[in-house]
Amino acid sequence: MxxxxxxxxxxxxxxxxxxxxxxxxxxxxxxxxxxxxxxxxxxxxxxxxxxxxxxxxxxxxxxxxxxxxxxxxxxxxxxxxxxxxxxxxxxxxxxxxxxxxKITYEAGEVTVSSTRTGREIEAEPTRVEAIDEEEVDEKINMRPANVSMVLHESTGIQVQQTSPTTNTQSVRIQGLDGRYTQILKDGFPSFGGFSGSLSVLEIPPLDLKQVEVIKGPSATLFGGDAIAGVVNFISKVPEAKPVTSMILNQTSALGTDLSIFNSRKFEKIGYTLLGSVNYQRRFDVDKDDFTELPATRAVSFNPKLFFYFNSRTTLAIGNSTSYQTRKGGDVFVLNGQADSNHQYFEKNKSFRNITTLNFDHVFGDGSRLNAKQSLAFFSRDLTTPNYAFGGRQFNSFTDVSYWKVFGKHALIFGGSAVYDSFRERTPSLSPRNETRAAFGAFIQDTVDLNERVSLEAGLRIERTKDYGSFALPRVSFLFRLTDKLTSRVGFGMGYKTPTMFTEEAEILLFRNVLPVGTNLDAEKSKGGTFDLNYRGSIGEKISYSVNQMFFYTEISDPIILRSNGGGSYAFSNAASRIVSKGFETNARFEYGFAKLFLGYTFTDGKAGYLPGTRKLTLLPTHRVNSSLVLEKHENFKAGAELYYGSRQTLDDRSLTRSLVEVGLFGEKTFGKFSLFINAENIFDQRQGRYGQVVFPPHQNPTFAEIYSHTEGRVFNGGIKISL
CATH class of the missing domain: 2.60.40.4130 (Immunoglobulin-like)
Incomplete structure (x- = not known):
């Protein structure tokens, strides 16, 4: 027992x-x-x-x-x-x-913020392209004054010059007009409307951590303006280790740039500080007495404070101020030697101030509340010898969102309010003032249906002043077909309320352009993307990735600007659609310290209201982007770039010539500082070599449509300091 x-x-x-x-x-x-x-x-x-x-x-x-x-x-x-x-x-x-x-920001493995999920880019159902800090740093060497070069060399994106004398620019995605692209800085949409053509010229790149691009309709999270896509510039945040960086640059085109960035994080407070100065002398490369680059004076000052109330609550308050004058035209006038034959000039004077507030709180259950508020003021005066146009723009943006996990579902819901007001400084008999207001509510659900399939679906309901209400759905799928092969499919809808500030009106300097009024219909869009992405290796030393993306965007009731026969220009809704479709191919290869990037874009953009082939103007059907980079970290970087653009259709339906552009760059690091040199467009491809850009009479000229570089070959070099 x-x-x-x-x-x-x-x-x-x-x-x-x-x-x-x-x-x-x-x-x-x-x-x-x-x-x-x-x-x-x-x-x-x-x-x-x-x-x-x-x-x-x-x-x-x-x-x-x-x-x-x-x-x-x-x-x-x-x-x-x-x-x-x-x-x-x-x-x-x-x-x-x-x-x-802790994030390490290794190339190709980044976390995106534009979709509000905070997921790694590989796990995000929505297709997001990220230009990481390393690539941004490379482009800073080429053009430290603004972000135009960061975007210029991305597949499917054009930075389109809109003025031959002052070099104003807009951002096109997939061949669509710049007004269909939403430009954001840290999620704040303060760069549209009257300020749009100067936006990419007034964002210094030295404080950028990365740039996120979503192509295709993205209105569910960002509102109606995001028809062609979204470009979100993400700023650096302070870290415990103090960071100071400076760049001094000089160009052969008589430009000088100086930018300084400083940041630090303490226990309860942190800060970032960016200052930038750009000085450009008037530059006439083809000696026709008219500038290819205007005389420019630009100053930007961007302080931001971060308050860390505890480990879960952060408040960021920032202010960005920029002032810029750009004066181009007849070099005799700019030299103070105007006479009866030398009279023409074009002057832009602008001031921009943006105040932002971003509050973020994580609750004990892991849910998250985010509130954003921005107030933006923009003033611009455009002057020619016998014409002046100016005005003030005020923009207010409010956004509140709440993120919470319910079982397998990660839900984001919230609301936003946008108010935008433009007042012409010297209104004519037909005042061209504009007021836009939109109030929206949205919800988005992200769920892993199983180990192979993830879904992200959302809906925004938006009410606008004068143009009614819009339902804006969006859905994206991520398919993990194998460990190396993934696919994404996305669809969305969008809208754009009528505005006078289009590329067509900008080219006319808004002269004799009639007000939009309230009798037009809003432009409406639908479209989607489909892609395949494969990552692999050849042996043990060569790694590569290939992405094949197809896109389609359709815009109904497009707003066009046409002469009314009485010397004025009026806006109207076209009866036929704009359709942009095509595909992008991107490949990346890495072998030791060598990286090769290859990109090809095919864009078939047509508008039913255009004559002949109906092709959209200033759009190359074929575009090739390629870059070879040799880099040893903290030692040296060198490379070559080649870009090709096929013939483009002009307003008179004639065709331009195709263009090839080649560039070389190099950088050598010596501890805390480095020296860099860059040769852009070394074979001097510029429009003035192949035809007239300025047409007589000399004292009151007209200008050709701009389809290529006007400044030609440019060398630049300088010094960077990192502490």
Whole structure:
């Protein structure tokens, strides 16, 4: 009897021990150190065992069957610093443990903010292209004064010059007019309307962490203006280690740039500070007495304060101020030597001030509240010898959103209000004042349907002043076909309320352009993208990725500007649609310290109201982007770039010549500073070499449509300091 009892006790103890050994469970919630959102697909391994699990879309993971004793838990995710935890099992506290992973910003593994999910780009159902900090830094060497070069060399994006004398520019995506592209800075839309053609010229790039591009209708999260797509410039945030960087640049085209960035984070407060100065002398490369680059004076000052109330609550308050004068035209006039034959000039004087507030709070359950407010003021005066146009624009943007996980679903819902007012400084008999207001509510759901398929779907309902209400759905799928092959499919709808500030009106300097009025219909769009992305390797030394994307966008009731026969120009809704469709191919190869980028874009853009072939103007059907970069980190960087654009259709339906552009660049680092040199367009491809740009009479000229560079070959070089 006693022997049986002893045996039963031993058996019971062994059972309990075995159960304890197999029953230890570890629950983790893994979050991003900057966004406090879950790190999807993080891999958790109990070293020395075969126990491993992957975090879900919310960053949560559970591992069962962990043996007793001290165990080392390894947590790994692309783009983050790996973590090792030493834990003794059984745990005294079996509740879910919080783990925070720090972003490393490795190339190709970045977290995007434009979709508001905080997911890594590889796990995001919406197709987002990210130009990382390394690429931005490379483009800063080429053009430190503004972000035009950052965008110019991306597939599917054109930075289109709108004035031959003052070099104003707009951003086109997939061949569509610049007014269909939403330009954001840290999620704030303060760069449209009257200020649009100067926007990319007034954003210094030195404080940028990355640039995010969403192509195709994106109105669900960003409102009606995002028909062709969204470009979101993301600023750097302060870190505990102080950062100071400076760049001084000089160009052969008589331009000088100086930019300084400084940032630091303390326990309860942090700051970033950017200052930029650009001085450009008038530049007439073809000696026709008219400038290709205007005389420019530009100053920008952007301070931002960050308040860290606790680990979960942050308030960022920023202010961006810029002042710019651009004067081009007859060089004799600019030299103070005007006479009866030398009279023409074109002067832009602008002032911009943007104040932003961004409040972010993470609740105890992991949900998140974000509130944004911006107030933007823009003043611009445009003057020629016998004409002047000027005005003031005020913009207010308010956005509140709440993010929370419900089971497998990560929901974002919120609302926004946009108010935009333009007042002409010297109104004519037909005042061209504009007031736009829109109030919207939106919801978006992101869910991993299974290990292979993720879905992101959203809907925005927006009410506008004068133009009614709009329902704007959007849906995106991510298919993980294999470990190396993924596919994304997206569809969305958008709208654009009528405005006088289009590329066509800008080219006319708004002269004799009649007000829009309230009798027009809003432009409406629908479209989508489909892509395949493959990552692989050749042997052990060559890695590569290939992306093939197809796009389609259709705009109904497009607003066009036409002469009314009485010397004036009036806006109207065209009866036929604009359709832009095509595809982009991108390939990237890496071998040691060499990187090769190849890009090709085919764009078939047509408008039913245009004669002949109906092709959209100033749009190359074929475009090639390529770049070879040799780089050893903190040592040197060198490379070559080649770009090709096929013939473009002009307003009179004639064709331009095709264009080839080649550039070379190099940078050598010596500890805390580096020297750089860049040769842009070394074979001097410019429009003035192939035809007249300025037409007589000399004292009151007209100008050709601009389809290429006007300034030609430019060398630049300088010094960068990083402390």
């Amino acid at each position: 006693h022997r049986a009892l002893i045996f039963a006790v031993i058996l019971f103890a062994a059972t309990i021990t075995a159960f304890a050994q197999d029953g230890n469970t570890l629950k983790l919630h893994i979050t991003n150190n900057e966004t406090q959102k879950g790190v999807a697909a993080a891999t958790v391994t109990v070293l020395g065992t075969d126990l491993q699990a992957t975090a879900d879309q919310n960053g949560k993971v559970e591992i069962k069957g962990i043996p007793n004793g001290e165990q080392v838990i390894e947590i790994v995710s692309h783009g983050y610093e790996s973590i090792e935890l030493k834990l003794n099992f059984p745990l005294a506290d079996t509740a879910e443990q919080a783990v925070i992973m």
